[in-house]
Amino acid sequence: MYFTYSSKQLEDAVREFSKLPGIGTKTALRLVLHLLKENRESLDHFGNTILRLGTHIRYCKDCMNICDDELCPVCADKRRDHSIICIVENVKDVMIIENTRQYRGVYHVLGGIISPMDGIGPADLNIDSLEARIKRGNIRELILALSATMEGDTTNYYLYRRLSKSIPVISTLARGVSIGDELEFIDEVTLGRSILNRVPFEMNK
Amino acid sequence: MYFTYSSKQLEDAVREFSKLPGIGTKTALRLVLHLLKENRESLDHFGNTILRLGTHIRYCKDCMNICDDELCPVCADKRRDHSIICIVENVKDVMIIENTRQYRGVYHVLGGIISPMDGIGPADLNIDSLEARIKRGNIRELILALSATMEGDTTNYYLYRRLSKSIPVISTLARGVSIGDELEFIDEVTLGRSILNRVPFEMNK
Structure with missing residues (x-):
């Protein structure tokens, strides 16, 4: 809609907001007018918080998760089991699995999933850093916790082929996760149980 | 949802976004992660645009519309008819009426509507500035272009009582059947009023 x-x-502000996913011009205008109705401090606070994202956000040097320091809270936590790495597509998936409170290992954030349709190949993902991490030793298990979609399966397959020789156990989320489900829409109980009951990754299964 | x-x-960024109307934690997280995926310039540009709203946005000294200068583009335009003032609830309504390209007068933005349920009375609206504007003279018509709701009617009634002695003509938006409406879907009140207030049939209108 043109205004x-x-x-x-x-x-300008409406244009910036309408660049965000799922936000059209009409919604963007509503959001900006809402911000203008707030007091000046709220508006400044909003803008400065966005700017701080750019200046302060870092990526964990081990798992590539978003964090404020060199290491994310999970990688910095010595009580976690650093010999088990759970491989996830993105930062949100780490949050979702942490919410189940069932997992005590660490993570590795791929930053995407292999998707030839979208032109995303293995080189676009954080796989080299994962391989380097494994080569440093002491990793006894990889958990493939990608979405149960074709892209997830492709990525699982690729990771298995590339890494299985270096790792004693490669597991994946337990069955119970329906084919076609995306991680963020699975209820916490099912997802928690799927991590506890993870099974060895097998080809053609 | 807790993350x-x-x-x-x-x-912090997710919390700021989720303060916006209609945006929950999940959507806020999606928006922030989208911003983080963008390059650093886009992120800075977004933040600075928000901050500029606070520092640069002004309100037209005549009509109270949002603008960048002392006067909004409509009030500053000498080709507009400054003797007709269209009274609207908010900034968005000005945009909507401007989009019709049918109106050549000027506006006055009330900044709200009288709503006892929400604790909004006449003193909370830009009515004093409207009265001052009328007292300066040369206003021959007020158009009440508020929503056709109970609050709109209340506000119309209040403005009429307060201002009718100072203004030759006070009009309101024509009420009736919308262009494209099918009879069976029109509410009874609108349809009833449209029959009572029927107008002469004219070709090509």
Whole structure:
């Protein structure tokens, strides 16, 4: 929808918001007008919080998760089992699995999933850093916790072929996760149980 | 939904986004992760655009619309008819009416609508500035373009009582059947009023 703006600042802000996924011009305008109704401190706080994302966000040098320091809280936690690595597609998946409170190992965030349709290949993912991590030794298990989609299966297959010789056990989430399900829509109980009951990864299964 | 955050900056940003109307924690997280995937310039640009809203946005000294200067583009336009003021609830309504390209007068933004349920009375709206504007003279018509709701009617009634002595003509939006409406889907009140207030049939109109 096209609007006639009375202010260039307003138009700029609406344009920025409407670049976000799932937000059209109408919603963007509503959000910006809401921000303008707030007091000046709230507005400044919002803007500065966004800017701080750029200046302060870092990526964990071990698992590539978003964090504030050199290591994320999970990798920095000595009580976690650092010999088990759970491989996930993105930062959100780490949060979702942490929420189940069932997993005591560490993670590795791929930063995506192999998807030839979207032009995403293994080189676009954090696989080299995973391999380097495994070569440093003491990893006894990899858990493949990717979505049960075709892209997830392709990525599982690729990781298995590339890493299985270096790792004693490669497991995957227990069956119970329906084919076609994406991680973020699975209820916590099912997901928690699927991590506890993880099974050895096998080809053609 | 509660998330376990690996970064305080991330958590702060998600909290800011989820304060916006219609945006829950899950959507907020998706938006923030999207911003983080963008390059650093986009992120900085987004943050700075929000901050500029706070520093640069002004309100037109005549009509109270959002603008970048002392006067909004409509009030600054000498070709507009400054003797007709269209009264609207908010900034968005100005945009919507401007989009019709049918109106050549100016506006006055009330900044809300009288709503005792929400504790909004006349003193909370830009009515004093409207009255001052009328007292400066040369206003021959007020158009009440508020929503056709109980609150809109209440506000219309209040404005009429307060201002009718100072203004030759006070009009309101024509009420009736929308262009494209099928009779069976029109509510009874609108349809009943449209029959009572029927107008002469004209070709090509």
